[in-house]
Amino acid sequence: MSDRTDELSTRSLRALIVLEEVVSHSTPVTAFTIGKKVDLPKQTLHRILTTLTAAGFLQKEIDSVSYTPGPRLKSLSVGILSSGTGREVRMAILNNLARDLGETCNLAIPSDDGMVYLERVETHWPLRVELPIGSTVPFHCTASGKLYLSSLSASKVKRMVKSLHLAQNTPNTKTDPQALLDDIKRIRVQGFAEDDQEFIHGMLAVAVPVLNTEGKMMSSLAVHGPSARLTMEVARGHIDRLRQAAADLAAVVCDDPDDELLD
Amino acid sequence: MSDRTDELSTRSLRALIVLEEVVSHSTPVTAFTIGKKVDLPKQTLHRILTTLTAAGFLQKEIDSVSYTPGPRLKSLSVGILSSGTGREVRMAILNNLARDLGETCNLAIPSDDGMVYLERVETHWPLRVELPIGSTVPFHCTASGKLYLSSLSASKVKRMVKSLHLAQNTPNTKTDPQALLDDIKRIRVQGFAEDDQEFIHGMLAVAVPVLNTEGKMMSSLAVHGPSARLTMEVARGHIDRLRQAAADLAAVVCDDPDDELLD
DNA sequence: TACTAGTGAGATTTATCGTCCCGTTAGAAG
DNA sequence: CTTCTAACGGGACGATAAATCTCACTAGTA
Numbered sequence: 001m002s003d004r005t006d007e008l009s010t011r012s013l014r015a016l017i018v019l020e021e022v023v024s025h026s027t028p029v030t031a032f033t034i035g036k037k038v039d040l041p042k043q044t045l046h047r048i049l050t051t052l053t054a055a056g057f058l059q060k061e062i063d064s065v066s067y068t069p070g071p072r073l074k075s076l077s078v079g080i081l082s083s084g085t086g087r088e089v090r091m092a093i094l095n096n097l098a099r100d101l102g103e104t105c106n107l108a109i110p111s112d113d114g115m116v117y118l119e120r121v122e123t124h125w126p127l128r129v130e131l132p133i134g135s136t137v138p139f140h141c142t143a144s145g146k147l148y149l150s151s152l153s154a155s156k157v158k159r160m161v162k163s164l165h166l167a168q169n170t171p172n173t174k175t176d177p178q179a180l181l182d183d184i185k186r187i188r189v190q191g192f193a194e195d196d197q198e199f200i201h202g203m204l205a206v207a208v209p210v211l212n213t214e215g216k217m218m219s220s221l222a223v224h225g226p227s228a229r230l231t232m233e234v235a236r237g238h239i240d241r242l243r244q245a246a247a248d249l250a251a252v253v254c255d256d257p258d259d260e261l262l263d
Numbered sequence: 264m265s266d267r268t269d270e271l272s273t274r275s276l277r278a279l280i281v282l283e284e285v286v287s288h289s290t291p292v293t294a295f296t297i298g299k300k301v302d303l304p305k306q307t308l309h310r311i312l313t314t315l316t317a318a319g320f321l322q323k324e325i326d327s328v329s330y331t332p333g334p335r336l337k338s339l340s341v342g343i344l345s346s347g348t349g350r351e352v353r354m355a356i357l358n359n360l361a362r363d364l365g366e367t368c369n370l371a372i373p374s375d376d377g378m379v380y381l382e383r384v385e386t387h388w389p390l391r392v393e394l395p396i397g398s399t400v401p402f403h404c405t406a407s408g409k410l411y412l413s414s415l416s417a418s419k420v421k422r423m424v425k426s427l428h429l430a431q432n433t434p435n436t437k438t439d440p441q442a443l444l445d446d447i448k449r450i451r452v453q454g455f456a457e458d459d460q461e462f463i464h465g466m467l468a469v470a471v472p473v474l475n476t477e478g479k480m481m482s483s484l485a486v487h488g489p490s491a492r493l494t495m496e497v498a499r500g501h502i503d504r505l506r507q508a509a510a511d512l513a514a515v516v517c518d519d520p521d522d523e524l525l526d
Numbered sequence: 527t528a529c530t531a532g533t534g535a536g537a538t539t540t541a542t543c544g545t546c547c548c549g550t551t552a553g554a555a556g
Numbered sequence: 557c558t559t560c561t562a563a564c565g566g567g568a569c570g571a572t573a574a575a576t577c578t579c580a581c582t583a584g585t586a
Contacts, residue, residue, distance in 0.1 A: 012314050015275040023342040041543060051275050062381060062473065062512065063481040064372035069343045077340030079286035080332045109344055112354040152352070159511045160352045163359035212341055274541065304577060
């Protein structure tokens with residue numbers, strides 16, 4: 001294995017190392033913080049940061065001194081996760097799950113305007129909801145969205161709920177901020193989210209988080225179906241199976257693929 | 264924006280460009296395929312590929328000629344997608360603000376050359392100004408820029424104004440240093456900045472500061488619109504709402520990521 | 527045999543490192 | 557409260573060393 005210092009002396013890799021360092025913090029980082037970790041001359045580090053920022057791989061934060069992943073890095077990572085060998089494995093897990101549960105399953109990640117579907121496996125039922133990959137659904141009235149909200153800090157979730165437009169999609173939609181907050185609090189405690197016809201009339205869903213090794217939520221895994229054949233009680237019964245699939249997904253994504261051969 | 268060839272001449276970015284190219288294909292790619300897209304000498308490309316492979320960012324496929332994302336790149340992308348940086352929260356606040364005010368709102372931070380747009384929410388009006396995220400606008404003739412100038416110390420402001428090139432963008436642009444200084448002084452007193460068609464003829468704006476916990480200005484939050492439907496008087500009426508959103512933004516940015524549970 | 531993909535060795539270009547300097551900030555003394 | 561000093565973070569300039577480009581070669585294949 002190459003040493004860390006070895007890699008730092010390879011020019012082509014420095015930008016990558018810096019990116020890794022930025023990404024490894026889940027909060028915006030300052031140049032100084034990175035400098036404490038990567039042992040590069042500060043000028044070099046600073047130039048790399050500005051270069052990466054100018055190219056759109058990084059983005060200056062609102063305080064104008066710290067950095068976060070930029071749009072280009074995000075699209076890159078989406079490309080990584082949706083390409084290559086990992087995708088088949090993920091799809092296999094999802095397919096397996098959907099076959100077991102007999103309903104549509106999906107994997108969603110947060111974006112600016114709502115949750116966006118990353119993967120999706122349809123059932124063969126004639127009656128199903130058409131929300132293709134790439135669709136964006138609201139935060140406040142979907143299982144995935146509420147699950148994401150529940151992963152935020154208390155102050156953030158409060159501001160978020162205050163700022164969201166709580167459109168009344170169905171009679172069940174929670175348009176009262178306090179009711180939504182209560183729901184989110186419950187979700188945080190129980191570890192999964194429910195959507196009982198809050199987004200689309202006649203459709204209900206449950207969602208569980210996919211957690212990375214540090215326990216942060218990477219994405220949400222959900223199953224949904226029409227109320228005609230799926231009751232909330234049955235859906236809750238799927239939670240364990242969902243959690244298992246979520247753990248599988250987390251393992252697949254986080255693991256080094258070259259860990260050990262087949263037993 | 265930097266050109267593609269521009270980026271290729273920047274050494275630090277070449278590895279990133281190559282990675283982007285590799286992941287843009289959803290199947291394993293050979294060196295030759297990449298070479299057709301990125302216009303690098305074969306030797307250079309090959310060295311970059313082997314370096315990236317040795318470092319674990321890429322890995323060779325079974326056929327030993329094509330490449331796929333390696334374990335390190337995967338964990339990087341996981342980190343990016345799971346780092347909920349709170350950008351969603353910021354966007355929600357901005358969206359909410361823009362919806363309330365009915366005009367385009369933006370968040371800008373100072374840089375060396377001017378104010379750079381960090382976030383931006385457009386209205387659905389057909390008539391609007393096109394200034395995408397990442398655009399840089401001058402200090403001396405924009406609400407955000409003048410607001411930033413007003414946050415500096417007196418000596419700095421003087422030096423800054425002296426060294427700025429006060430280009431006359433419109434008839435309203437203040438090109439006299441003393442007039443600009445007077446304006447800045449007024450801004451400092453009243454706590455918000457106005458731009459009455461000083462940057463673009465027919466566009467006016469008001470901006471308020473986003474302050475951190477120490478009271479220092481981190482960024483500026485502004486609303487702008489065409490004079491055809493937005494008068495300065497109406498814009499001034501938006502100040503309170505802007506201040507409220509600015510407070511929300513400040514709170515979101517400054518709060519600790521460590522969760523305290525919902526009360 | 528000819529053609530394509532990958533490889534090796536020097537001259538050159540380029541980024542980088544060390545040093546210095548400036549602006550800012552924290553602390554203390556007046 | 558002001559002002560001084562010291563220390564720190566952050567930016568500019570020449571020597572250096574790395575990476576790159578050109579050219580020519582090898583190997584595999586049709």
